[in-house]
Amino acid sequence: xxxxxxxxxxxxxxxxxxxxxxxxxxxxxxxxxxxxxxxxxxxxxxxxxxxxxxxxxxxxxxxxxxxxxxxxxxxxxxxxxxxxxxxxxxxxxxxxxxxxxxxxxxxxxxxxxxxxxxxxxxxxxxxxxxxxxxxxxxxxxxxxxxxxxxxxxxxxxxxxxxxxxxxxxxxxxxxxxxxxxxxxxxxxxxxxxxxxxxxxxxxxxxxxxxxxxxxxxxxxxxxxxxxxxxxxxxxxxxxxxxxxxxxxxxxxxxxxxxxxxxxxxxxxxxxxxxxxxxxxxxxxxxxxxxxxxxxxxxxxxxxxxxxxxxxxxxxxxxxxxxxxxxxxxxxxxxxxxxxxxxxxxxxxxxxxxxxxxxxxxxxxxxxxxxxxxxxxxxxxxxxxxxxxxxxxxxxxxxxxxxxxxxxxxx
Amino acid sequence: xxxxxxxxxxxxxxxxxxxxxxxxxxxxxxxxxxxxxxxxxxxxxxxxxxxxxxxxxxxxxxxxxxxxxxxxxxxxxxxxxxxxxxxxxxxxxxxxxxxxxxxxxxxxxxxxxxxxxxxxxxxxxxxxxxxxxxxxxxxxxxxxxxxxxxxxxxxxxxxxxxxxxxxxxxxxxxxxxxxxxxxxxxxxxxxxxxxxxxxxxxxxxxxxxxxxxxxxxxxxxxxxxxxxxxxxxxxxxxxxxxxxxxxxxxxxxxxxxxxxxxxxxxxxxxxxxxxxxxxxxxxxxxxxxxxxxxxxxxxxxxxxxxxxxxxxxxxxxxxxxxxxxxxxxxxxxxxxxxxxxxxxxxxxxxxxxxxxxxxxxxxxxxxxxxxxxxxxxxxxxxxxxxxxxxxxxxxxxxxxxxxxxxxxxx
Numbered sequence: 001x002x003x004x005x006x007x008x009x010x011x012x013x014x015x016x017x018x019x020x021x022x023x024x025x026x027x028x029x030x031x032x033x034x035x036x037x038x039x040x041x042x043x044x045x046x047x048x049x050x051x052x053x054x055x056x057x058x059x060x061x062x063x064x065x066x067x068x069x070x071x072x073x074x075x076x077x078x079x080x081x082x083x084x085x086x087x088x089x090x091x092x093x094x095x096x097x098x099x100x101x102x103x104x105x106x107x108x109x110x111x112x113x114x115x116x117x118x119x120x121x122x123x124x125x126x127x128x129x130x131x132x133x134x135x136x137x138x139x140x141x142x143x144x145x146x147x148x149x150x151x152x153x154x155x156x157x158x159x160x161x162x163x164x165x166x167x168x169x170x171x172x173x174x175x176x177x178x179x180x181x182x183x184x185x186x187x188x189x190x191x192x193x194x195x196x197x198x199x200x201x202x203x204x205x206x207x208x209x210x211x212x213x214x215x216x217x218x219x220x221x222x223x224x225x226x227x228x229x230x231x232x233x234x235x236x237x238x239x240x241x242x243x244x245x246x247x248x249x250x251x252x253x254x255x256x257x258x259x260x261x262x263x264x265x266x267x268x269x270x271x272x273x274x275x276x277x278x279x280x281x282x283x284x285x286x287x288x289x290x291x292x293x294x295x296x297x298x299x300x301x302x303x304x305x306x307x308x309x310x311x312x313x314x315x316x317x318x319x320x321x322x323x324x325x326x327x328x329x330x331x332x333x334x335x336x337x338x339x340x341x342x343x344x345x346x347x348x349x350x351x352x353x354x355x356x357x358x359x360x361x362x363x364x365x366x367x368x369x370x371x372x373x374x375x376x377x378x379x380x381x382x383x384x385x386x387x388x389x390x391x392x393x394x395x396x397x398x399x400x401x402x403x404x405x406x407x408x409x410x
Numbered sequence: 411x412x413x414x415x416x417x418x419x420x421x422x423x424x425x426x427x428x429x430x431x432x433x434x435x436x437x438x439x440x441x442x443x444x445x446x447x448x449x450x451x452x453x454x455x456x457x458x459x460x461x462x463x464x465x466x467x468x469x470x471x472x473x474x475x476x477x478x479x480x481x482x483x484x485x486x487x488x489x490x491x492x493x494x495x496x497x498x499x500x501x502x503x504x505x506x507x508x509x510x511x512x513x514x515x516x517x518x519x520x521x522x523x524x525x526x527x528x529x530x531x532x533x534x535x536x537x538x539x540x541x542x543x544x545x546x547x548x549x550x551x552x553x554x555x556x557x558x559x560x561x562x563x564x565x566x567x568x569x570x571x572x573x574x575x576x577x578x579x580x581x582x583x584x585x586x587x588x589x590x591x592x593x594x595x596x597x598x599x600x601x602x603x604x605x606x607x608x609x610x611x612x613x614x615x616x617x618x619x620x621x622x623x624x625x626x627x628x629x630x631x632x633x634x635x636x637x638x639x640x641x642x643x644x645x646x647x648x649x650x651x652x653x654x655x656x657x658x659x660x661x662x663x664x665x666x667x668x669x670x671x672x673x674x675x676x677x678x679x680x681x682x683x684x685x686x687x688x689x690x691x692x693x694x695x696x697x698x699x700x701x702x703x704x705x706x707x708x709x710x711x712x713x714x715x716x717x718x719x720x721x722x723x724x725x726x727x728x729x730x731x732x733x734x735x736x737x738x739x740x741x742x743x744x745x746x747x748x749x750x751x752x753x754x755x756x757x758x759x760x761x762x763x764x765x766x767x768x769x770x771x772x773x774x775x776x777x778x779x780x781x782x783x784x785x786x787x788x789x790x791x792x793x794x795x796x797x798x799x800x801x802x803x804x805x806x807x808x809x810x811x812x813x814x815x816x817x818x819x820x
Contacts, residue, residue, distance in 0.1 A: 193639055227766070228601060228605070238674075242652045249652065252641055255641075260639065264683045268675065273624060287636075355635060
């Protein structure tokens with residue numbers, strides 16, 4: 001391993017101690033003592049490396065290298081410090097470590113930047129303790145409201161605001177003015193998919209984050225005795241559901257990238273071997289990078305389901321409970337990322353993100369783009385999460401070069 | 411309502427008191443105090459009507475009218491006295507009441523029969539308290555062994571043998587010789603399906619009870635992130651399952667009567683909206699009156715699933731855990747039943763039973779046939795179970811005429 005590889009792995013292992021879970025992986029839930037320990041360790045590390053540090057009111061941690069020429073133009077990089085329960089060592093924290101390493105290297109080699117460089121360790125992204133995701137980036141972007149979290153509690157019934165206070169943070173009476181100094185945000189993250197691994201590449205330059213629509217589909221037929229009800233008399237909810245699911249997934253497969261469609265959950269009632277099912281429920285998760293295409297496909301699927309319900313003699317209820325638009329990344333930053341990968345011979349591809357990230361929140365607020373590194377077998381949110389040291393280092397290199405162009409070039 | 415209708419309804423209501431459940435319907439589980447009360451009430455009623463009564467060692471109750479000319483040729487009729495929890499008022503007990511009414515009427519009109527007439531109130535058929543079904547008829551047929559039940563207990567952990575003893579019954583040290591006197595068994599039962607209702611008929615003459623094969627099908631694919639895994643990289647267990655289920659049920663529908671096929675139960679893992687399912691499990695319940703056809707269809711379905719698994723890139727495991735042959739009813743008794751329905755203008759059809767009954771046990775032991783009456787909306791095992799008084803009466807009439815021919819004609 002070269003020096004960057006060794007140092008990245010060392011820092012990943014170091015930060016993983018905070019929340020190291022005897023049951024496996026890292027569990028670092030928002031405002032827990034493991035979370036506090038990780039933020040404090042990062043703060044100390046930043047200070048040792050010459051960053052000036054501060055927290056915002058909700059606990060996002062920032063480390064700042066003031067720009068010499070344009071101190072009010074901030075180039076920001078980082079990711080989230082929280083994990084899911086029994087999560088991996090890379091999701092989130094690798095992006096913070098990579099930003100710290102990139103900025104430290106730049107400072108050592110080139111001294112003070114022209115524009116301000118700032119690393120962020122977002123308090124929360126996963127939504128794994130409280131039913132609220134993107135708390136950190138939403139607060140920075142000025143779209144989180146304290147009313148959003150004042151009524152919510154964790155799985156033990158512990159209130160959000162109390163957890164926040166115990167971790168040492170307090171809402172301001174008057175909300176802060178949104179920041180106007182951030183001119184670029186770049187987030188480095190693991191892919192959580194296997195596209196880069198399949199294609200043998202080190203880095204993904206993310207041009208957009210998919211939009212998602214999620215549905216619950218309920219089919220009501222008629223429960224009947226499995227032996228005494230001839231096929232012709234049945235209103236079999238599972239038969240109708242199997243027709244719909246097959247059609248939808250076949251169609252999605254034909255359609256291909258960047259569309260993905262998942263039927264992740266099925267529930268059957270009464271779910272007994274010798275009763276013709278009277279009810280079937282399934283979920284649909286449809287994602288696309290293009291809003292018009294996402295709408296077109298979900299419309300097509302809805303029509304198919306309606307037709308199948310009517311020919312199957314069952315009742316259909318389709319409930320769309322999530323509708324998030326795709327988020328395109330900033331063209332100018334993408335150009336920087338592509339150019340730097342090419343110039344430094346880092347094997348990369350332009351790709352989309354099928355998962356959600358802080359960048360989708362930031363992109364609505366400031367020019368934003370993302371970099372990916374491979375995830376072995378596409379696994380994440382799991383102790384098995386792994387990225388090879390050379391890929392970790394290539395990610396750090398790509399980010400370093402990009403931040404150089406963004407913060408050191410006139 | 412005519413006299414027979416009124417009397418049948420009265421007796422159904424009377425017997426339903428024993429086990430009348432405040433939560434709905436009748437709950438009369440084997441060897442419970444409700445069960446004991448019902449058997450004792452039936453015994454007393456039989457005695458009042460001039461039957462000589464006795465129990466066998468496990469609690470089947472018999473009422474006997476000795477034959478004048480062929481006392482060792484017994485024409486038996488009856489059904490089971492137990493119910494499922496919150497069952498209906500007709501499943502089982504209607505067949506006992508009808509046999510009692512038929513024999514009483516014959517005795518009143520024609521005096522002592524030439525052959526012995528015997529009504530049976532089988533202790534158990536449903537398997538709803540202990541994991542053992544057909545306990546009553548299996549004991550009479552000599553195929554129940556005390557070893558079968560010595561290790562089993564009910565849902566409260568109460569042992570079978572202890573429940574039996576508390577109800578006053580004890581295994582003999584030496585098993586009794588199987589009876590050789592029974593020359594005909596006729597069981598009248600509700601259809602538990604809606605064929606007779608759909609066709610506007612009062613009575614079904616059951617020519618066979620279906621064979622059943624039950625399977626659990628397990629599909630192993632690969633769990634993946636619903637957003638970051640392109641369609642082409644997926645091994646989606648639900649996609650493969652939907653293809654199989656659709657194919658199988660479409661094929662069963664094309665095939666039509668008397669084949670029925672049910673996918674009653676589906677389980678998906680991890681069963682989460684945003685994860686491509688790594689596992690899917692479903693059950694198959696396939697029934698047919700013809701053994702060769704049952705085997706041919708299950709073979710065809712197995713081949714289809716194997717093909718689909720291989721084209722879908724998933725692993726397949728098919729476990730057949732029930733394989734019961736169809737049971738044909740006795741031709742001579744069927745002729746009697748058909749002839750009597752025709753002669754007395756009872757609207758009937760020859761049909762099969764898609765559900766299991768004591769008759770399938772008895773048929774392997776003695777010449778056996780069944781009669782059905784309609785079930786409203788095909789509902790059974792439910793407080794909503796209902797048969798119209800005129801249909802109840804037509805069933806009693808058909809049985810009365812058949813028993814007359816079997817027991818009173820030389």
